[in-house]
Amino acid sequence: MASPVEKTYSDRQKAPSDTTRVSWLERVRYYLPTALIFVAVLLLWEGLVRGLDIKQFILPAPSAILDAFMGSLAQMVNLGIYTGTEALGGFIIGCALGIGVSLATSRWTTARETLLPLAIAANSVPIIAFAPVMNNWFGVSNQFSKMAIVAVITFFPMMINMTRGLTLVDPSALELMRSYAVSEWKTLREVRIPNSLPYMFNAFKVCSTLALIGAVVGEFFGGTRDALGVYITQEAAQFRFQNSWAAIIIACILGIGFYLLIVALERLVIPWHASVRKTEE
Amino acid sequence: MSVVSISSVNKVFGKAPNQTIALQDINLAIEPGEFISLIGPSGCGKSTLLRIIGDLISPSNGVVLVNGKPAPQARENREYGIVFQAPVLFDWRTVEKNVQLPLEIMGQTPSERAARANEMLELVELTGFQKHYPYQLSGGMQQRVSIARALSFNPPLLLMDEPFGALDEITRERLNAELLAIWARTQTTIVFVTHSIPEAVFLSTRVVVMSARPGRITEIIPIDLPQPRDMATRELPRFYALVTQVREALRGGESAKG
Numbered sequence: 001m002a003s004p005v006e007k008t009y010s011d012r013q014k015a016p017s018d019t020t021r022v023s024w025l026e027r028v029r030y031y032l033p034t035a036l037i038f039v040a041v042l043l044l045w046e047g048l049v050r051g052l053d054i055k056q057f058i059l060p061a062p063s064a065i066l067d068a069f070m071g072s073l074a075q076m077v078n079l080g081i082y083t084g085t086e087a088l089g090g091f092i093i094g095c096a097l098g099i100g101v102s103l104a105t106s107r108w109t110t111a112r113e114t115l116l117p118l119a120i121a122a123n124s125v126p127i128i129a130f131a132p133v134m135n136n137w138f139g140v141s142n143q144f145s146k147m148a149i150v151a152v153i154t155f156f157p158m159m160i161n162m163t164r165g166l167t168l169v170d171p172s173a174l175e176l177m178r179s180y181a182v183s184e185w186k187t188l189r190e191v192r193i194p195n196s197l198p199y200m201f202n203a204f205k206v207c208s209t210l211a212l213i214g215a216v217v218g219e220f221f222g223g224t225r226d227a228l229g230v231y232i233t234q235e236a237a238q239f240r241f242q243n244s245w246a247a248i249i250i251a252c253i254l255g256i257g258f259y260l261l262i263v264a265l266e267r268l269v270i271p272w273h274a275s276v277r278k279t280e281e
Numbered sequence: 282m283s284v285v286s287i288s289s290v291n292k293v294f295g296k297a298p299n300q301t302i303a304l305q306d307i308n309l310a311i312e313p314g315e316f317i318s319l320i321g322p323s324g325c326g327k328s329t330l331l332r333i334i335g336d337l338i339s340p341s342n343g344v345v346l347v348n349g350k351p352a353p354q355a356r357e358n359r360e361y362g363i364v365f366q367a368p369v370l371f372d373w374r375t376v377e378k379n380v381q382l383p384l385e386i387m388g389q390t391p392s393e394r395a396a397r398a399n400e401m402l403e404l405v406e407l408t409g410f411q412k413h414y415p416y417q418l419s420g421g422m423q424q425r426v427s428i429a430r431a432l433s434f435n436p437p438l439l440l441m442d443e444p445f446g447a448l449d450e451i452t453r454e455r456l457n458a459e460l461l462a463i464w465a466r467t468q469t470t471i472v473f474v475t476h477s478i479p480e481a482v483f484l485s486t487r488v489v490v491m492s493a494r495p496g497r498i499t500e501i502i503p504i505d506l507p508q509p510r511d512m513a514t515r516e517l518p519r520f521y522a523l524v525t526q527v528r529e530a531l532r533g534g535e536s537a538k539g
Contacts, residue, residue, distance in 0.1 A: 172367060273373075
C-alpha cells in the first residue's frame with residue numbers, strides 16, 4: 001500500500017514546461033555515456049578485425065555485417081516478421097494461460113498451494129529441451145510448433161509472478177475490505193488484481209526475452225527458411241557468417257522492441273507504481 | 282442503548298498446550314458520542330479487542346453487540362469505519378477515489394460520491410488534493426485521507442488502531458486536535474487504540490487501561506477535562522494529574538501480574 005514517501009506535493013508543483021525541459025536534457029546526459037560506449041566498442045571491434053586481420057568466418061567486421069544487413073534488408077525484415085509472429089503468438093498464449101490459471105487458483109488456497117511448488121519446479125526445468133518434441137507434435141514447418149514452445153516457456157514465470165501479486169496483499173487491505181462486508185470477487189477486483197499488476201508487468205518483461213529465445217532456439221531444431229533460427233544456422237554452416245550476424249541484429253531489434261513495448265504499456269497502465277514513477281524524480 | 286456492549290469476552294489464540302490468552306473476561310459498554318481509548322503495553326490485546334468489536338476476528342466466547350446487534354451483523358450492515366496504523370490507501374487510486382471506495386461499494390452514484398468525498402476532504406483539510414496519488418502525500422496527509430475514507434459513509438462508530446503511531450510528535454498533536462474537531466462535528470462514537478498516555482488523556486471521554494498476559498481491563502478512568510479541548514488543554518494541571526493517574530494505573534497492571 002502507500003508507503004510513507006517523504007516526497008510531498010510541493011515538489012510537484014513546478015511549472016510543467018520547466019520540468020520537461022530539464023528532464024529532456026537530463027535524459028540526454030543519462031544516455032550519452034551508454035551511446036558513446038556502444039560506438040566505441042563498434043570502432044574497437046572494426047579496428048581489431050582489420051588490424052589483426054581476423055578471418056571473417058571467425059568474426060566479421062561491423063561494416064561487413066552492416067553491408068550484409070543492408071544488402072538483404074527485405075529478407076531480414078521478413079525473417080523478423082516470421083519469427084516475431086511466433087514469439088508474440090506463443091507469448092500471448094502462454095501469458096494468457098498463466099494469468100488464467102493464477103486467477104482461477106487465487107480463490108482456492110489448496111489448489112494454489114498444490115500447484116505453485118509444481119510450477120516453481122517446472123520453471124527450473126530447461127523447457128527448451130522439449131523443442132524437438134513440439135516440432136514433432138505440431139509439424140516442424142508449422143509456426144504453431146514454435147508458438148507451443150514459447151507458450152510453455154512463458155507460462156510458468158507468468159503464473160508464478162501473477163500468483164504472488166494476487167496473494168502478497170497487505171493484510172490490512174483485506175481487513176478493510178472485510179469491514180465493508182464485500183464479496184471475495186469484489187476483493188479480487190478492487191485489491192488483488194490491481195496489486196498484481198506490477199508483478200504482471202515484471203513477468204511480461206521476463207517472458208518477452210524468453211519468448212524470443214524460445215522461438216529462435218526452437219527454429220534451430222528445424223523449420224522453413226523464412227525463420228530466423230533456421231537462417232542463422234544454415235548461413236553459418238556455409239561460412240557466410242556476416243549473414244548470420246545480420247540475422248542476429250534482427251533478433252536483437254525484435255527483443256529490444258518487444259521489451260520497450262512492454263515498458264511503454266506499463267507506464268500507461270500503472271503510472272502510480274514506484275517502478276514507473278521513479279523516472280519523474 | 283450502548284453503541285458497543287461487550288460482555289464476558291475471552292479470546293484464546295492457538296491450541297493447548299501452546300495457548301495464549303489474549304483477552305480474559307472483558308466487559309465494557311460504550312455509550313453514543315463517547316471517545317474511548319484502549320491503552321496498555323504491547324501484547325495486552327487492545328488491537329485484538331478492537332478487531333473483535335469490528336468482527337474482523339471472532340471472540341472465543343462472550344457476546345459483542347454493536348448498536349444492539351451481534352458484531353457480525355453490524356459489520357454486514359457497515360455500521361463502523363476503520364482506520365489502521367498504516368493509511369492502507371490504494372496506490373492505484375487518487376485521493377478522491379480512495380475516499381470514495383466505500384461509497385462505490387455501497388452503490389452511490391458518481392455525483393453523490395464526488396460531492397461526499399469533497400466534503401470529507403474539506404473536513405480533514407485536504408481540499409485541492411483530490412487528484413493526487415497517495416505517494417505524493419506526506420505520512421500525516423495519507424492518514425487524514427484514511428480518516429476521510431472511514432467517515433465518508435457516515436458510520437455511527439469509528440474504530441482506530443494506533444492511527445497516529447507512525448507519525449512524529451508534532452504531526453501527531455496536530456492530528457489529535459483535528460480528530461477532536463471532527464469528532465465534535467460528526468458526533469461519531471470513537472474507539473481508539475494507542476500506546477501514548479498523553480494522546481489517550483487528551484482525546485478521550487474515558488480511558489480503558491489494560492494489562493498484558495492475560496489481556497484484561499484493569500481500570501476505566503473517566504477524563505473530565507472540559508470540552509472543546511485545544512493545545513491549551515495540554516497545559517492544564519488537571520491534564521497532568523490525569524496523565525499521572527493513567528500512568529499509575531498502567532504500572533499497577535504491570536506489578537499485579539508479576
